[in-house]
Amino acid sequence: MADLKILAVDDSPTMRRIIINTLKRAGFEDVTEATDGKDALAKLKVDKYNFIITDWNMPEMDGLTFVSNVRKTDDLRNLPILMVTTRSVKDDIIEAMKAGVNNYIVKPFTPDTLKEKIVQTIKNAV
Amino acid sequence: MAEDSKVPRRIHEELGELTKSIDEMIKAFRRLQNPIEESRQRVPMATMQLERINQQTEEATHKVLDMVEEITKDAGNIVQDLKTLRRALPATYFRNRSGIRDTFERIEQTANKSQDNAFAIMDALQFQDITAQQMEHTAHLLDEVETKLHSVRGLFGDDTSEEEIVRKKRAFDPNARYTTSSDSQQEVDELVESVKAAKTE
Numbered sequence: 001m002a003d004l005k006i007l008a009v010d011d012s013p014t015m016r017r018i019i020i021n022t023l024k025r026a027g028f029e030d031v032t033e034a035t036d037g038k039d040a041l042a043k044l045k046v047d048k049y050n051f052i053i054t055d056w057n058m059p060e061m062d063g064l065t066f067v068s069n070v071r072k073t074d075d076l077r078n079l080p081i082l083m084v085t086t087r088s089v090k091d092d093i094i095e096a097m098k099a100g101v102n103n104y105i106v107k108p109f110t111p112d113t114l115k116e117k118i119v120q121t122i123k124n125a126v
Numbered sequence: 127m128a129e130d131s132k133v134p135r136r137i138h139e140e141l142g143e144l145t146k147s148i149d150e151m152i153k154a155f156r157r158l159q160n161p162i163e164e165s166r167q168r169v170p171m172a173t174m175q176l177e178r179i180n181q182q183t184e185e186a187t188h189k190v191l192d193m194v195e196e197i198t199k200d201a202g203n204i205v206q207d208l209k210t211l212r213r214a215l216p217a218t219y220f221r222n223r224s225g226i227r228d229t230f231e232r233i234e235q236t237a238n239k240s241q242d243n244a245f246a247i248m249d250a251l252q253f254q255d256i257t258a259q260q261m262e263h264t265a266h267l268l269d270e271v272e273t274k275l276h277s278v279r280g281l282f283g284d285d286t287s288e289e290e291i292v293r294k295k296r297a298f299d300p301n302a303r304y305t306t307s308s309d310s311q312q313e314v315d316e317l318v319e320s321v322k323a324a325k326t327e
Contacts, residue, residue, distance in 0.1 A: 011297060012255040014187050018248055021195070025245065057259065059295040086256055086302040088310055090317060097321040104318050106310050108252035111245070113311055 001122060002027040005047075009033075009040040009054040009066065010084075015107075019053060019084070019114075026115040037066025044076060051118065056085035056096070064099050071100035080125040082117055084109060159282050166275035173268045177294075180261050187254040194244045194251075201241035208234050253304050262298035269293055 008019045008031055016033045023031050032047070034040035036058040043049075052070070056063035063083060070076045083101045087093070093104055103121045105113055208230060220227040276291060 010255075012258065014184060014191070014251060014258075015255045017188070017191055018252055021191075021248055057297040057299050059297040062297065086259060086299040088314060089301060093314060093317050094321055097318065097325075104314055106314050107256065108249070108304060108306065109311070110308075111249065 001119065002029065004028055004030065004051050004118075004122070005049045006031045006051045006053060007034060007040060007043060007049040009035075009037065009052065009058070009063070011036050011055065011058040011060075015055065015084075022111045022114055025111060026118075028118070035060075037061030037063060037069070040066055041069055044070070044073075049079065051122070052079060052081045053084055053118075054081060056083060056087050056092075064096060067096070067099045067101055078125070080121045082121055084114070155282065159279075162275055162278055162282075166272060166279065169268050169272040169275065173265045173272075176261050176265045176268070180258050183254055183257065187251050190251060191248065194248045197244040198241050198248075201237040201244065204237040205234055205241075208237075256302050256304045259298040259302040262296045263300050263302070266296050266298065269296075 006023060006028055008016060008023070010016045010019065010033075016035075020031050020033065032043060032049070034043050037054075038061040040052070040054065041061070054063045054066060058066075061069075063085065067081055067083070070079060070081065080102045081100065082103045082105065083096050084105045084107060085096075086107045087096075088106045096104060102125065103117045105117055212230065220230075273291065
């Protein structure tokens with residue numbers, strides 16, 4: 001699982017840095033960052049990834065639109081997606097799940113929660 | 127005939143009063159126009175101030191992150207060096223040197239503790255993203271006030287009110303809040319599981 005190639009999408013440079021550090025601490029060394037959904041889609045066209053971590057509120061393309069786009073793309077349809085966001089309203093979570101998110105974490109998260117959800121999502125996706 | 131000539135004079139008097147009132151109203155509106163314009167000009171200043179606070183908080187957070195990364199790296203190096211040192215010493219070295227062995231362990235524990243503390247600081251720095259979203263929300267509300275004041279100017283015949291204001295794209299969660307309670311994640315987990323279960327049914 002440590003050889004997972006992860007794409008971390010968040011418009012906040014602080015959050016990207018914290019997520020990458022947390023992932024490396026948990027043993028996930030291969031992490032690429034994207035600043036929003038648009039940037040992430042461009043990166044997905046160039047490289048192959050095994051896992052996506054995405055924020056919801058981003059200026060150019062939000063997380064929900066990004067997830068919907070990923071799910072519409074044939075070879076990305078089954079790519080595990082973990083949403084990490086401040087949005088904790090019930091309807092938002094249901095909307096994200098319907099859009100195709102596999103798992104959901106509310107910010108601020110703990111390193112244990114992030115690791116646990118990645119492992120759980122991968123296991124369920126297999 | 128006398129009655130007829132009275133009517134136009136009364137109307138004339140009433141119209142005179144009405145004109146005076148309208149004049150006063152116009153003057154009052156004109157007096158209002160300046161404070162509205164002043165307020166409208168101040169709103170972007172307040173928005174800019176918020177954006178500056180956001181930028182400075184982000185810069186400061188990154189400086190702290192630089193230090194935290196350095197501390198975790200140094201602490202990791204200490205633990206690694208101790209391991210190298212242990213391996214370089216003969217297996218029997220600590221047999222009659224319990225004091226040195228204890229010192230080794232103490233250094234290792236302190237390095238690990240420093241690393242854990244530094245990681246805890248890093249985790250807490252997530253506050254910056256959350257407060258940034260709260261500030262963006264406030265800036266968005268100020269944008270709305272500015273747009274409304276801009277439209278009010280149009281009511282006073284100001285042509286510039288038809289010019290479109292170019293806005294920065296803002297992305298934020300209006301309900302973003304910093305909470306370290308594990309309850310909210312637990313509630314999310316339960317909801318996620320129930321949605322998944324409903325999907326498979």
